[in-house]
Amino acid sequence: MRVSDKNLAEVWDRGFTIIENFLDRDALAAAREALWEIYPKPEDYFKAPEEHPELARGQFAGLRLFPYSSWALNRLPVYPDLIDGAERLLETQDLEIYKIELWAKYSGAVNYDQFHHRDFGNHSLVVPRADRNHTQMTTFMLLSDVTAEDAPTKLVPLKFTRELSLPTRAVPFGELFEHEVALTAPAGSLLIYKTDVFHRGSNFTGVNRSRFMMLVDIQQRGWRWQGKMSWPDRADAKGMRETIVRMTPRERDLFGFPPPGSEYWNEQTIADVSARYPGMDMTPYLKPSADGSAEQKS
Template sequence: MSMDVAAVTREIARRGHALIPSFVTGEELKRATAGIEEYFPDPETTADGTLDVGAFKHAVPFPFAANALNRLVLDPRVVEVAERLLGTRDILLTSSFVQAKYGTAYGDTKDQALHNDTWAVNSLLPPRTDGVYQRLFGIVYLTDVTVDTAPTYVAGRAGDLGVPLITADRKATYGKDAYPDLYARERPVEAPKGSLLLFTGDLVHRGSAYRGRHGRRLAVFFNLHSAAARWTGKHLWAMLPASPGWPDFCDLMAELSPGQRQLLGFPVPGDPYWTADTLGRLADLYPGIDTAPYTAALRERG
């Protein structure tokens, strides 16, 4: 799964988005697909074909039961793109969820209005779209995406299109009546399964309805921001050891690098939080975790 991080970063900086085909492939793709199907089964493969699609939650938040999904959200290549684009290594995961859209045989889905995401999870300050104040969003498609299977439509960056991030009626959405030219410019992002779409918060885009009668579109959504934008809301990823999914989550935490754990709010090696006591309790909490980077930084600190 090679990915030219520098080229992807340049493309995002230039046009606000980049599509990375084959972001996840082979066995990893199979495991991720199996993980998301735990939430969103295929009604066409059930014994009697009467699966009640309406009974499913169509958005499930991180952390997920399958670490194959969790790893997609914390992928080091995406972290590196975020670090290069935002110009800082202090990156946090804002939010993440998995979602399904089903064919019209199981109920209708809706077209979104074109919008930007700069205002999402941030309602205190006017958004900025430069430097450390940018937001990076991602969608990993775990099924093939065509014009009939709910593609993401992209029009371009708000600044390039000459539209405000916040409209006169205090919204980050652009209705067809007021902004017909945007809808004339939009294009669907068609992508094979395993692709990743990365984009900045000022990209004018929208989700679309599922047009086909059967099938599903399965996807993992996430977004990142820098700690410098401390007014930007973020979810808390706390999971109690008594939680049903704790053992798998515990395994994930043990395998992550310090930089990946930082996305979830872990203090970096060298942070004053780390003491001999907290490191000892960390090892108890996550058996198998490598505390060496934290221990070495503690020794250097004195």
């Protein structure tokens, strides 16, 4: 589903917006099935939670970093409507994806309650600007239904926190609770929020409940004081080679891959990158000749 202009305006006004049923059914179904290659199915977990002690080591124990073994999950960060929304919110096509995480939570594993905080603390060396420049678009993609019982993320509209200076990155537990809005929505929904928005994780209130999300963060390319993950550091991770091969040149560019027309491409690099990523269509990286056909750069 395309992110509406109304939703984008709400990000600037309220600090966040929720788009229900954002993912198409097929993409959501495939992604949900691929989750079980990484996490135990809820029914299996709750039969014997003691068999999964790794998920009880802390609030962030269920985080798994991109890439994943399944294309069904790896394609979500470049979902066309997500990138379109980012281009329109950030008012540029020169974008980079700077963080991707999967996050699973199971009731009873740990207490997921948090105090309200702002995310820019570990997304930037400085602070967000008060205007629309240098904005980072942070998102949660729900891969399961989230009700009030399912540890929903809770966010505070900007109108309640504008008087709190940006260096105030967190407030004591309980403060702002009266103003928070719970992210309750069906699977396939999308939350977009800014890094100056106060929000927190909450604990489950139901038994045998679980929650699964993908977090994708996008910013304008080139601001060296902003970011979080290094994709070259993940280049040899399982699933990355297949993902790079299957992506389009535009999708690879979002991860910093040299785009068509870059001075990086010449006869040697085209041959060697093709050998590193067998099956990749290298045609887009060839230099167009005068007659419109493709030739290699030398």
